[in-house]
Amino acid sequence: MKAGIIGATGYGGLELIRFLHQHPEVSSLQLFSSSEAGESFSAKYGHLQGIQDAPMEAIDEATIASLDVVFASTPAGVTSKLFPSLVDKGAKLIDLSGDFRLQNRAAYEQWYGKGAAPQDVLQKSVYGLTEWHADAVKDAALVANPGCYPTAVLLSLLPLIKHKLIDPSFLVIDAKSGVSGAGNKPSQGTHYSETNENFSIYKVNKHQHIPEIEQAISMFAGADVAITFNTHLVPMTRGILATSYAQVQPGVTQAQLVACLQETYAQHKFVRVVTDVNAIGTNRVKGSNYCDVFVQLDERTGRATIVGVIDNLVKGAAGQAIQNMNVQCGLDESTGLDVVPLFI
Amino acid sequence: MKAGIIGATGYGGLELIRFLHQHPEVSSLQLFSSSEAGESFSAKYGHLQGIQDAPMEAIDEATIASLDVVFASTPAGVTSKLFPSLVDKGAKLIDLSGDFRLQNRAAYEQWYGKGAAPQDVLQKSVYGLTEWHADAVKDAALVANPGCYPTAVLLSLLPLIKHKLIDPSFLVIDAKSGVSGAGNKPSQGTHYSETNENFSIYKVNKHQHIPEIEQAISMFAGADVAITFNTHLVPMTRGILATSYAQVQPGVTQAQLVACLQETYAQHKFVRVVTDVNAIGTNRVKGSNYCDVFVQLDERTGRATIVGVIDNLVKGAAGQAIQNMNVQCGLDESTGLDVVPLFI
């Protein structure tokens, strides 16, 4: 298979390169850039010396359409314009930006502050939370790869909501992310001396992943759900841990909660149900495509603590994108992704 | 004033030394240890070479009683036995452990798994959340210095509860702490290679600070309140940030929430009401006795996000203890504590 990446210079792009390089079914990889075409990739990213030295290419529709699969790891607002003319032209498309995740165009425009993708293309796109939508992904010409926070949140919450074990009406989701989620562009908020040894909260009640999470939860809850969702910056590079809180439905037990998660993911190797709280942490999934989930009922209050943990750059971005590619292309979903977490 | 510290070798003890050393009214400082008497303190802690070289002394009641003020920075279960015979014997007592924080002895024994302090001594002790109980602290022979998490949580929540702006019946508190809160004893859970680059959750629904927070909130709510409270470990050394979530009472506005905090703390320099979310973070209080508080109403859901930030070793331990000492001894509460946060 011939693969391409548009916008490879971001961290999502770097992780796509890392995994595609060792993917047994990918024989060639081309990198496209609007602003840096012609530059050697390893001159910019020295860790790829001897691995990815070739220069980036200009974005050319015909070239892109001739590939088997194309990933876009671009800022919001790019693929909504770039992808419509490429859909069904040959290459399978996988978009890592938020442009095709929200079916509600007004919601996109409100939360992203940009024009939404065309309605007809949106309707063709499939939300690629792989474990939940593999059947649709299989036939999709365009996959909207989920956001990093929504991946950790939805994989841990959806089973409990679908099976009506928790009450979705007062759902508090407190999420924490490593700094790589902010991308590769320097700013005061990611300047080492001011980020190191600092735990902070950001975008209070304003994160653009809120409507994405609500869209998926509402679908399974069977009603419109408004969540409380906040995000924090952790002084580390990789990893997301999302802690959610909800009242359980009357009579629900800890055993039922755990069983629900275990049954849901029995056939899905990348989601692991962890029952030892000491084994829940971002370093347990670091560098890998795993999502670890955990649930604990507090008998005193009747509320459950539900945790989802991922590497934001892998299961939360590049890894899940390749998992979707595998499904789109009829491969085993774990092809090329079967790596062991680094832990340390 | 002559001061003493029992259990000075812990991190709370180190911070007491740091601040007492520069306290203008403290003329001498003696360190007591049951297990390490006779050892030079700076041989153990090299950063104190030339500053605190004198050997530690054995714990002797007469010597301790002869001091003006004595801090205990000992594990749970020590001062409940050591302090009763010292109360009203001369030295003002300030306990940094949890032994005198809970008026309900059964709750202490349930959450701490140890025998509670005697009822009569408990009744004499005063809970030293300084900004809220300065009048009682002033006359106290024994101050129970608040826990680190409760300090961050209560300073941010109590004004809103007292003034009935938020509903205490579904209160979710998601707290995060740097690793110094785990103390100075090495363990797998604080081993650098497994702690670095790892964000984790611990003691789910089981933290011993839960009854301490509930005791204070219930008092101001006028009813027994059961909270949801969870704690996370952040890969950094100092700092606590607690994010709380509650439904606001009907009609309450963002302006009212902020005004409530500002009015409550107008005369309390160590609690700062921050209105710029970009200025909320643990490095803004690092090394100092400040507690920064922040509130944001989400109009979409009618829920408020309330944040409290402290340096767990200062406002959450040694700093607040000295603030209490100042009040007990009739000094300005900021004496010796007026240091600027390090930020970087």
Next chain:
Amino acid sequence: MKAGIIGATGYGGLELIRFLHQHPEVSSLQLFSSSEAGESFSAKYGHLQGIQDAPMEAIDEATIASLDVVFASTPAGVTSKLFPSLVDKGAKLIDLSGDFRLQNRAAYEQWYGKGAAPQDVLQKSVYGLTEWHADAVKDAALVANPGCYPTAVLLSLLPLIKHKLIDPSFLVIDAKSGVSGAGNKPSQGTHYSETNENFSIYKVNKHQHIPEIEQAISMFAGADVAITFNTHLVPMTRGILATSYAQVQPGVTQAQLVACLQETYAQHKFVRVVTDVNAIGTNRVKGSNYCDVFVQLDERTGRATIVGVIDNLVKGAAGQAIQNMNVQCGLDESTGLDVVPLFI
């Protein structure tokens, strides 16, 4: 191939598991432990849930001999006793400890403070600095895998010494390592709160890697060389960067120094000669088997700065061990090791 690891619970062992799991020629992996036999591996290391769940086995000579290849990742003093009876019994042996690295038994006993391995077994063992000794490794029954520091130092220095471009008589090597080099056992020196934000020097002039480096350099210098070598602890988990200083021989130019490195490693993909100083750093090799080398002549002083960078757990331990296994077993040296550095 059937592989086994003795002492798999250390960090070297974890990395062996990580790479052997994805090695295309390794069909089974057994873990042996003297003290933890019978325990599930993933119960101890949660990141391996679903990956390496099987219990560890007791150390049994017959079982071990029946394997194709056996790695020992044990403390000093273990394999000197365990391996002699296993040599030439079937399984290829690769020792990650220092027990077979020094041909001079007296030197071993002086620097390690333990009894040396038997002389006859030492003579059979091959020092597995793969790029320099592949021919000998090919036929070896027992490979002494190099130490982490020596790997970074020797790969950067040996070409320049062999080709007499630098003067080995006043060689200063200033090395820095991440904390994972200290292993997985908690201690005050690796306690997070005292290790984080601390850069320190340790084992001044006493590191047991000194004789290992001197043995290799002396061989290529053609004379006994005494080096100055010091080690520092960097507040990060992975990575070694060694900075060496030497006078260049009269007339030697920067171009000659670079060319010497480039020619030496032209056919060795895992050693990369980097010419852009901004691309020299431990994150450029993180998680991978690369060693990056760099040299810069200071015209003012006639001295060269020579840098070697590795991931101490990969090229400095498990990666190089598998590289040696590949050579011993007639595979391409990069089989199963062809992973891209994480960078972030």
Next chain:
Amino acid sequence: MKAGIIGATGYGGLELIRFLHQHPEVSSLQLFSSSEAGESFSAKYGHLQGIQDAPMEAIDEATIASLDVVFASTPAGVTSKLFPSLVDKGAKLIDLSGDFRLQNRAAYEQWYGKGAAPQDVLQKSVYGLTEWHADAVKDAALVANPGCYPTAVLLSLLPLIKHKLIDPSFLVIDAKSGVSGAGNKPSQGTHYSETNENFSIYKVNKHQHIPEIEQAISMFAGADVAITFNTHLVPMTRGILATSYAQVQPGVTQAQLVACLQETYAQHKFVRVVTDVNAIGTNRVKGSNYCDVFVQLDERTGRATIVGVIDNLVKGAAGQAIQNMNVQCGLDESTGLDVVPLFI
């Protein structure tokens, strides 16, 4: 005393504010900025809310001259133009930039790439390595505050050079710094995700502190000395540790080396001679004005390892500047600087 800071928005400026705020003899503090006059300081740096809220002022010569003491914490090339007209106009001047450190104007222009300060003003300026030049500082109108690296290097090396215990002809200095030394301006090289978990070397043989160190060493060596000096970036915020290597003169013993350091600094409280290698590390001086020095002779090679450790922002910048101010103003040198290191 009325104090002022020009260029207060850098990290050196922040530390000046931190210490001047608690200096007992400083009654007022004015901040000057060319580009940000009129802006509230705490709006930019939230950790100073309630502490330093006043707006910055434009740079006005008359206002500045009317103060008792003025610090400049500006980029290279600013004070060489700003200070000449202010010398002897009233305010004592302390320059934290490199503009007045090199008496050799050609060397300044070569290493800094900017025009040097006027010769006559240079001659009036005093190099403020306080422990070595207090007599000259006392009468100085203009103090050139030493660079961060030179402070750590010179305080550890000068005693041994002055007393001819080490040979200055082959001096290798390998220095390591936390990231705060790079200042507060975001760049790719200080972007958190690429700086964290990365140890790197930079400015190989090109650091502008080389001539500053050589100037001081040459003076005490009695001959022109060319050093080898390299700098590394450590993934931590504060701290410098410099490791120097030199041959000792024949017959010199470890005891003599230690005694030389101890005698030199017997009356200087801010330089501590540490004899326990386990107590040498940047966290032992963090946040304080101490410089810890250590020496170890390697009997095998006849070479000494000499270590100097400072907090780059305190003893390496703001702390030493205030120490100089104290001396210039006839105060005890430790006034306002007598703070205990944070350690954790």
